Each structure stands twice: as C-alpha cells, then as structure tokens.
Amino acid sequence: MQSFTGVGVSPGRIVGSVRQMPKAVSEPPAGEQLASSTTAEDAAVTLRAAAKAVQAELKQRSVSATGAGKSVLEATALMAADPMLIKGAVKLINTGTSAERAIWESAASVAEMLHNLGGYMAERATDVLDVRSRIVAELRGVPAPGIPASDEPFILVADDLAPADTATLNPAVVLALVTSGGGPQSHTAIIARALGLPAVVAAVGVESITDGTAVYVDGAAGSITVDPDAEQLEAATAWAANAATLAVFSGEGVMADGHLVPLLANVGGAADAVKAAAAGAQGVGLLRTEFCFLDRDEEPTLDEQVTAYRGVFDAFPGKKVVLRTLDAGADKPLPFLTDASEPNPALGVRGYRTDFTSPGVLKRQLAAVATAAEGTEADVWVMAPMISTADEAADFARMCGEAGLKTPGVMVEVPSAALTAETILGEVSFASLGTNDLTQYAMAADRQLGPLAALNTPWQPAVLRLIQLTVAGSVAEGNNKPVGVCGEAAADPALAVVLVGLGVNTLSMTARALAAVAAVLAKVTVVEAQRLAGIALAAPSALEARARVRAELPILDELGL
Amino acid sequence: MSERTATIASRVGLHARPAAIFAEAVGALPVEVTIALEGDPADDAMDASSILSLMSLGAANGQVVVLRAEGDGADEALAGLVTILETDLDAE
Numbered sequence: 001m002q003s004f005t006g007v008g009v010s011p012g013r014i015v016g017s018v019r020q021m022p023k024a025v026s027e028p029p030a031g032e033q034l035a036s037s038t039t040a041e042d043a044a045v046t047l048r049a050a051a052k053a054v055q056a057e058l059k060q061r062s063v064s065a066t067g068a069g070k071s072v073l074e075a076t077a078l079m080a081a082d083p084m085l086i087k088g089a090v091k092l093i094n095t096g097t098s099a100e101r102a103i104w105e106s107a108a109s110v111a112e113m114l115h116n117l118g119g120y121m122a123e124r125a126t127d128v129l130d131v132r133s134r135i136v137a138e139l140r141g142v143p144a145p146g147i148p149a150s151d152e153p154f155i156l157v158a159d160d161l162a163p164a165d166t167a168t169l170n171p172a173v174v175l176a177l178v179t180s181g182g183g184p185q186s187h188t189a190i191i192a193r194a195l196g197l198p199a200v201v202a203a204v205g206v207e208s209i210t211d212g213t214a215v216y217v218d219g220a221a222g223s224i225t226v227d228p229d230a231e232q233l234e235a236a237t238a239w240a241a242n243a244a245t246l247a248v249f250s251g252e253g254v255m256a257d258g259h260l261v262p263l264l265a266n267v268g269g270a271a272d273a274v275k276a277a278a279a280g281a282q283g284v285g286l287l288r289t290e291f292c293f294l295d296r297d298e299e300p301t302l303d304e305q306v307t308a309y310r311g312v313f314d315a316f317p318g319k320k321v322v323l324r325t326l327d328a329g330a331d332k333p334l335p336f337l338t339d340a341s342e343p344n345p346a347l348g349v350r351g352y353r354t355d356f357t358s359p360g361v362l363k364r365q366l367a368a369v370a371t372a373a374e375g376t377e378a379d380v381w382v383m384a385p386m387i388s389t390a391d392e393a394a395d396f397a398r399m400c401g402e403a404g405l406k407t408p409g410v411m412v413e414v415p416s417a418a419l420t421a422e423t424i425l426g427e428v429s430f431a432s433l434g435t436n437d438l439t440q441y442a443m444a445a446d447r448q449l450g451p452l453a454a455l456n457t458p459w460q461p462a463v464l465r466l467i468q469l470t471v472a473g474s475v476a477e478g479n480n481k482p483v484g485v486c487g488e489a490a491a492d493p494a495l496a497v498v499l500v501g502l503g504v505n506t507l508s509m510t511a512r513a514l515a516a517v518a519a520v521l522a523k524v525t526v527v528e529a530q531r532l533a534g535i536a537l538a539a540p541s542a543l544e545a546r547a548r549v550r551a552e553l554p555i556l557d558e559l560g561l
Numbered sequence: 562m563s564e565r566t567a568t569i570a571s572r573v574g575l576h577a578r579p580a581a582i583f584a585e586a587v588g589a590l591p592v593e594v595t596i597a598l599e600g601d602p603a604d605d606a607m608d609a610s611s612i613l614s615l616m617s618l619g620a621a622n623g624q625v626v627v628l629r630a631e632g633d634g635a636d637e638a639l640a641g642l643v644t645i646l647e648t649d650l651d652a653e
Contacts, residue, residue, distance in 0.1 A: 071581070075578070075581045078612045082584075082611050082612055083608045084611040084613040084614050085611075085613060110613055114616065114617070120576060120577070121576075121617070121619070128613070
C-alpha cells in the first residue's frame with residue numbers, strides 16, 4: 001500500500017478518485033518558427049480549429065454555470081474565436097511564426113490594449129490570457145489548464161492553487177485538495193478551510209498518482225493512501241456522519257468550566273458576513289477590507305467603501321465587528337497602493353506602511369468606515385495591519401480619533417510588535433494576533449514556499465512564545481486591553497485550546513471552523529488549557545508541540561479533527 | 562453600402578453581456594458588419610463581430626454608433642442589429 005505524507009491543513013477523512021490539475025501552459029519560445037513541413041495556410045486553419053474547440057468547450061461549461069460565472073464564461077467563450085485575436089495571430093503566422101507563438105503574441109497585445117483602457121476592460125485582460133493558455137494547450141494536445149471540468153466527484157491533486165482558482169473550484173464536485181507544494185498558510189490551505197474541504201499540502205510525490213486512482217485522504221493527519229483498506233473506508237464513513245454534527249455551532253464559545261471565549265468570524269465582505277452570521281459567529285474578528293477591492297486599479301470611492309462596509313455591519317447588529325484597514329502588498333497587491341517591482345514585497349511597503357508612500361488613502365478609508373458605522377447597531381472596532389512600533393500605533397490611533405472612530409487597535413504580526421506589546425497597547429484599545437504573518441516573520445520563511453512548510457506553522461514554540469509575550473504586554477499595560485487571534489491558527493481546534501491557555505481572549509476564524517473549535521473547547525477547562533499551553537511552549541519543535549498537545553486531547557481523534 | 566445609426570440603450574454601455582449578445586448576433590449574419598462611434602472616420606470602423614473590438618470601442622449608454630455593411634441582405638441585417646443596440650439588454 002503506497003502512501004504519502006504532507007501537512008494536514010483542513011480536517012476530514014475521505015475516499016475518492018484522483019484528478020491531477022494540468023500544469024500551467026508554458027510560453028512558446030520567442031521567435032518560434034513554423035515547422036518546415038507546415039504551410040502558413042495550414043497553420044492558420046489549425047489555429048482556427050483550436051480556437052473553435054476552446055470556444056465550444058467554454059460554451060458548454062457556461063450552460064451548466066449560473067449567475068456571474070455564467071456571463072463571464074459566455075463572454076470568454078466569444079473571446080476564444082474572436083476575429084481581432086485570430087486575425088492578429090494569422091498575420092504573424094503569415095510571416096513565418098508558429099501558431100502557438102502567434103496566438104501568444106496576439107493575445108498579449110490585446111490584453112495590453114484592454115489593460116490600457118483601464119477599469120472594467122482592464123479586468124477582462126486576464127480573461128484573454130486565460131483563453132490564450134487554453135488555445136495553446138489545445139494546439140499542443142495537452143489538457144486545458146485550470147481545475148478539470150468533471151461531473152464526477154474527485155480529489156484534486158495540484159502543485160498549489162492560486163486565489164483565482166477559487167472561482168472555478170466547485171465544492172460539490174471537488175472532495176478534497178492535495179498539493180505537492182504550498183504550506184499551511186498557502187492559498188490552498190485558506191481555500192480548503194473556507195470551503196470546508198479536507199486538505200493536505202506539501203505532500204512530496206503526489207504528482208505521480210495517476211488519474212482515476214482511488215485514494216484515502218486524512219486532512220487532520222496529513223496523509224494520503226493509495227488503494228485504501230477496509231479500516232480507512234470505515235473511517236471515511238464515520239467522518240461523513242461526524243461532519244454533520246460538526247457543522248452546527250450553538251452561537252456561544254464556552255469552555256467546560258463556563259469560561260467564555262467569544263468565537264468570531266473572518267470575512268472578506270458582506271456576502272461572507274451574512275453566511276458567518278447564519279453560522280452563529282459572535283461577531284467579526286477580522287474584516288479584510290482589501291478583499292472588497294482586489295483587482296481594482298483605482299482607489300474605491302467613498303460611496304463604494306461605505307456600501308461595502310455597511311453590508312458587513314448590518315449583518316451583526318449589537319455585535320462586535322473588527323475592521324482591518326487595507327492590507328495591500330506582498331501576495332495581495334493593489335495597484336493604487338503597492339509597488340509591484342519591490343525586490344522583497346513581504347518586507348516592503350505593505351499594510352499600514354502604504355500610508356508613508358500613498359498618504360490620504362488610509363485617511364479616506366477611515367472616514368468611509370466612520371460614515372458606514374453611523375446608524376448601524378454594530379460595535380465597530382478598527383485596526384491597522386503591519387504595525388511595528390508604538391509610534392505607528394499612536395499615529396494610527398490619532399487618525400482614528402480624528403475620523404471619530406472610538407476603538408482603534410493594531411494587528412500584531414511583526415515580531416517587534418509582540419516584543420513591545422506593552423508600549424503599543426498603551427496607545428491603542430486592543431491587539432489582534434495575525435498568526436499567519438507573525439509565523440512567516442518570526443521564522444523568516446515565506447508563506448508560499450512548499451519547502452519551508454515545516455517552518456511555517458504557528459505550532460512553532462517561538463511563535464507561541466511571541467503570542468505569550470503579547471498577552472503579557474497587555475497584562476503589564478494594566479487596563480485589561482483585549483488580545484485576540486484572527487489568523488488561521490484559531491481555526492485549528494487543538495491550537496485554539498493552546499491559544500486560550502496562553503491567555504488569548506477571543507478567537508476569529510473562517511466560519512466553517514466555528515463548530516469544530518467550539519466542540520473541542522467545550523471539553524476543556526481553562527486550567528487544562530493552561531497546562532497544554534505549557535506543554536506546547538516547552539516542546540523542542542513544532543511537530544512535537546502539536547503531537548504532545550494532541551495526545552492530551554482524545555476528543556480530537558473521536559471527532560476526526 | 563448600407564449604413565444605420567443606433568443609440569446604445571444598455572445602461573452599462575456596449576460592454577459585458579450586451580457586447581456578447583451583439584457580437585454573437587453579428588457573427589451569425591451572412592454579411593460583414595463594421596461599427597464606429599458617430600463622427601469617427603469610416604476607415605477606423607471595427608469588426609462588429611469581435612467582442613474585443615466592441616470592448617475597445619467603449620460605447621457608453623446614450624452614445625450613437627454607426628453600423629455599415631455591404632452586399633445582399635445588408636439592410637435587413639442592420640435593421641435587426643439596430644433593434645438589439647436600442648434595447649436595454651441588461652434589463653432582461
């Protein structure tokens with residue numbers, strides 16, 4: 001029985017058949033010529049046929065799609081055989097260029113034209129490039145890039161997924177995600193948790209599994225087994241039964257001894273917020289405002305911002321909503337704020353720092369938040385990402401005060417902020433630990449890199465120590481200022497216990513994880529959580545910390561978490 | 562050469578879904594049709610069956626465009642296309 005081990009990032013035990021995600025289409029070499037056996041006329045005919053085939057495929061997919069996805073597919077299908085695109089390519093073929101290279105260049109110039117038109121047109125440029133990849137794949141006789149279209153449920157195996165893949169990932173068909181690259185904080189992990197799909201990342205060798213192979217995936221243990229045995233089939237069946245109970249959250253995070261741990265949701269906009277409220281979230285611990293405006297070339301207007309934020313506030317009347325100001329940069333560039341040419345974007349001008357280079361955007365955002373908060377019943381808190389010093393915290397608190405916002409706070413994700421939490425909390429009303437970035441900076445390990453996945457886990461004792469120091473800073477400051485966690489760490493039920501043991505007041509996570517975290521917290525007392533936190537802090541490695549804590553929590557295995 | 566003008570009725574202009582519907586209708590016709598903004602030289606007119614051309618034309622709601630076609634059935638073809646452009650396709 002062949003098996004593979006990776007990092008489990010989203011729990012679930014499932015059996016299914018594998019579909020490999022085709023590799024991205026490589027660029028045909030510049031200057032590639034027509035093969036001597038091919039005439040320009042033949043190449044043009046072949047190209048038109050390939051374009052028609054891609055068009056037919058996209059059109060067929062649009063039939064089963066609904067809503068916005070349907071109209072995008074319809075428009076993209078038309079682009080595939082568009083006369084402007086094809087004529088441009090045929091011109092190049094007539095000068096001796098290969099069909100692949102010709103369509104590549106023709107699409108590039110069309111995409112550039114659309115980009116230069118700005119606004120809505122610029123956003124369509126990526127559609128043209130997607131169509132181009134599909135035509136080149138068709139010409140080469142290789143599968144189309146992207147998530148395979150299938151009516152049969154399957155386990156998706158890929159190198160890693162990009163944020164854009166989320167749009168085409170149908171959770172009704174994809175049973176689980178397995179990647180050879182990526183880490184616990186990669187987009188694959190975030191997508192999997194948001195969709196509630198079992199997932200294993202950084203599983204070396206899985207690219208060799210052939211399509212159609214039956215495998216067993218355990219998203220908590222991080223294992224993939226080819227040709228599962230009877231015991232594993234049974235485990236998958238038991239999980240399916242458990243999953244139903246783990247999907248319901250009572251709406252209050254309470255521990256075995258009655259200690260309350262408010263469980264909040266991380267959301268990216270009004271649609272998310274409505275879902276989170278329905279899932280029982282006790283508020284929003286992280287509103288990622290940049291997600292309202294990704295793919296935008298220009299700063300959103302005041303009215304657009306007010307509408308976007310109010311939609312979230314209205315979903316949580318009488319509840320806390322913590323809004324994070326635009327966290328642009330690194331893996332989430334916003335053209336109106338960030339400089340894409342920085343050599344080291346994770347250490348560059350991002351988050352709060354964009355106020356140094358694009359002053360005014362933050363001030364206008366805070367004004368929009370204040371306007372949106374007027375007349376809503378939500379308790380609106382505002383925090384800045386990437387704060388490194390007490391001076392920055394003071395400056396942000398001043399800007400919030402000028403905008404009329406009463407509860408300013410900071411994200412603690414730069415190690416310097418954890419180390420100086422006492423003085424930073426002297427300037428603001430609360431702190432929220434962003435464990436994804438805190439881990440990447442504490443371990444000096446890029447979140448997106450598969451080979452560094454073992455470093456990139458919030459189970460690292462060094463990261464837990466920084467969380468402990470942040471809580472200690474709040475205690476030393478003396479005014480009981482709340483410290484929450486809004487990183488992916490809070491969604492891991494075992495780690496959630498450790499975080500509470502370290503003294504964290506609230507946990508904010510993807511709404512999908514609320515029920516599982518609540519189920520585990522309900523079995524543990526605060527004293528027990530403190531003991532487990534001590535065990536984790538004293539462990540020599542992240543793996544040991546996780547293993548030792550999990551060994552003390554048998555409820556995890558019972559629930560398949 | 563037949564020539565007709567039409568005022569764009571769709572609120573978003575000749576983009577997105579309205580452009581897709583229009584380009585598809587042109588593609589199904591037996592004649593070649595060009596489109597230009599009113600007042601632009603006929604030499605700059607673009608292929609009306611190309612959604613990419615329509616998008617780069619950027620005709621907004623209320624703007625007037627000129628459609629041109631030649632050959633048998635050109636008049637009927639243009640009449641049908643004018644109707645499409647003068648309907649608010651977003652509303653449907």
